[in-house]
Amino acid sequence: MKLSDFDFDLPEDLIAVRPAKPRSSARLLLAQGGTIADRIVTDLVDILQPGDRLVLNDTKVIPARLSGTRARSGDAGNTVARIEVTLLEPQANGTWSALVKPLKKLRDGEMIVFSDALSATMVSRADGQALLAFNLTGDDFDAALNAVGAMPLPPYIAAKRPADAADMDDYQTYWARHAGAVAAPTASLHFDGPLLQALADRGVTMSYVTLHVGAGTFLPVKVDDVRDHKMHAEWGEVTAHAAAEINATRAEGGRVIPVGTTALRLIESAARDGELHPWTGPTDIFITPGFQFQIADGLMTNFHLPKSTLMMLVSAMMGVDRIKSVYAHAIANRYRFFSYGDASLLLPDSA
Numbered sequence: 001m002k003l004s005d006f007d008f009d010l011p012e013d014l015i016a017v018r019p020a021k022p023r024s025s026a027r028l029l030l031a032q033g034g035t036i037a038d039r040i041v042t043d044l045v046d047i048l049q050p051g052d053r054l055v056l057n058d059t060k061v062i063p064a065r066l067s068g069t070r071a072r073s074g075d076a077g078n079t080v081a082r083i084e085v086t087l088l089e090p091q092a093n094g095t096w097s098a099l100v101k102p103l104k105k106l107r108d109g110e111m112i113v114f115s116d117a118l119s120a121t122m123v124s125r126a127d128g129q130a131l132l133a134f135n136l137t138g139d140d141f142d143a144a145l146n147a148v149g150a151m152p153l154p155p156y157i158a159a160k161r162p163a164d165a166a167d168m169d170d171y172q173t174y175w176a177r178h179a180g181a182v183a184a185p186t187a188s189l190h191f192d193g194p195l196l197q198a199l200a201d202r203g204v205t206m207s208y209v210t211l212h213v214g215a216g217t218f219l220p221v222k223v224d225d226v227r228d229h230k231m232h233a234e235w236g237e238v239t240a241h242a243a244a245e246i247n248a249t250r251a252e253g254g255r256v257i258p259v260g261t262t263a264l265r266l267i268e269s270a271a272r273d274g275e276l277h278p279w280t281g282p283t284d285i286f287i288t289p290g291f292q293f294q295i296a297d298g299l300m301t302n303f304h305l306p307k308s309t310l311m312m313l314v315s316a317m318m319g320v321d322r323i324k325s326v327y328a329h330a331i332a333n334r335y336r337f338f339s340y341g342d343a344s345l346l347l348p349d350s351a
Contacts, residue, residue, distance in 0.1 A: 001226045001288060005320060006311040008327055016336035017160050019170050024195040027335055027342040031318065031326045033349060038333060041190045041343055042198075044300075050203025051254035053246060054300075057185040057263045058208040060176035062087065062142075063149025065163060068114040070106055081105040083112045085120070086152060088129065088182060088215050094137060095123055099215075100130040118144035142179065152182050152215070154339050156305075170340070180212035180235070186339040187260035187301045205254075207245045211236035211262040211283075221307055226288060231309065233282040236266040243276040246295065255297040257345075261310050267295045291316045298347040303330055303337040317346050 020026035023041075030037040030047060039047070048054075064087040072079050083106060086099040100106055106122050112132075113119045118141075120132040136144055151167040163171075173188040174196070196206070216232025223229050246256055246267065258264040265287065270279035271294035286309065299317050304310035315323045326344065335342045 001312075003221055003224050003226055003307050006226075006308070006315060007306045008324070008331075010306060010331065010337060014331065014334060014337045014341075015156055015160075016338060016341040017157050018166075019189060019340040020336075020342070023174075023190050023192045026190050028190075029326065029330055029335060029342070029344040030347075031322070031344060032347040034322075036326065036329050042195060044195070044204075044345070045198045045202050047345065048199065048202065048204045048257070049255070051205075051249070051252060053205045053207060053249040053254055053256050054199070055207050055209060055242075055246065055256060055258040055263045055267055055296075056173075056175060056188060056191075057211050057213075057260055057266070058173070058175050058177040059181040059185060059210050059212050059262075060179040061151065061172055061181045061184050061213075062179050063145055063168065064088075064152040064182045065150040066112075066114050066118075066145075066148065067150075068112040068119070070110055070112050072110070085112065085114075085130075085132070086182070086215065087132075089212075090180065091131070095131050095133045096120075098130050098132050099128075100125075100132075103128070103130060106130070115144065115148045118148060154183065156338055157340065175208070177208070178210050178212075182215050183213040184339065185211070185213060185260040185262045187343055189340070190343050191259070205245070205249065207242045209236065209238045209242055209263055209266050211266045213262055221309060226312060229286065229309070231284040231286040233284040234262075235282050236269070236279065238266060238270045238276065238279040240278045243270070243278050246276045250295070256295055257298045257300060257347075258296050259300045261299070261301055261304075261313050264296050264299055264313070268293060271295045287313045287316050289316045289320055293317070297349075298345065300343060300345045302339065302341050302343055303327065303335060305338065314344075314346060318348055 026041050028039040028041045066085040070081045084101045088097045120134045123131040150163040151171045153163045171184050212235050214234045221229050269283040269285045
């Protein structure tokens with residue numbers, strides 16, 4: 001498989017920079033078997049059947065973008081430099097890996113001050129990333145970060161506008177629970193309380209898993225032969241309770257439909273011999289055409305970047321030619337793309 005197999009031309013004006021309001025009013029492309037239908041997200045109440053189960057990622061996005069200053073005294077006198085930080089991943093020892101700009105303006109052992117309450121010390125650097133030790137931990141750290149941090153909008157939105165107060169709510173799922181992601185599971189952004197209640201009344205059940213989405217989700221594929229691509233690892237958990245719920249749905253003939261590629265990747269990572277097992281730890285599963293899905297019967301997801309690993313994943317779900325026709329329809333009918341864009345429901349079988 002070549003990278004060019006997953007390329008397409010996307011008009012720039014189809015990249016969404018704000019979400020639909022309300023969330024559940026976004027458009028929904030239903031690709032079921034060989035058919036395509038133009039719907040809206042609230043139509044899930046009619047499309048899904050009693051006994052179906054949605055799998056939802058309950059990770060919580062942290063406001064990982066920080067702006068601070070570094071002060072230094074030396075031969076040149078007292079100098080102050082503006083330092084921009086994007087948190088990437090917490091480490092076992094309590095430090096954080098981070099992108100620091102400009103990295104050359106910061107020496108090991110120097111402090112970045114973000115607010116009266118929050119600061120961090122540069123511990124070390126490697127491979128273009130910094131390791132930072134913050135002055136606070138636990139709830140105190142969370143509170144200080146929420147006070148001064150900004151949501152880490154994807155590059156294709158950040159290039160068009162800065163994050164603002166609206167993103168603190170818009171870029172967070174309705175059920176966000178476990179802090180640790182630096183990117184949102186964006187298919188889940190289409191759900192709100194009334195829709196969840198309507199689905200429950202319909203007899204559609206939900207299970208929650210956790211995958212902390214990392215900044216690596218935006219890394220481009222740089223190899224022509226996609227088999228040579230190395231996926232970034234992300235930490236996830238499938239509890240014994242969630243595994244039992246999902247296995248019970250399958251045993252009873254219901255469909256298991258993950259909401260988002262993150263939930264799908266996690267449950268397929270935790271699958272063995274057609275059953276879902278409890279899982280805690282990192283996954284770097286790379287799903288490409290030819291992959292045999294063990295748990296997922298379909299997928300609700302947004303529209304993805306050309307030549308991305310997520311395009312390869314949806315191609316694995318539907319088939320390369322089929323997904324090309326789905327995306328051609330979406331572009332021709334002016335669906336909104338990427339994180340704040342519209343959604344698709346991909347059901348390989350017509351049942």
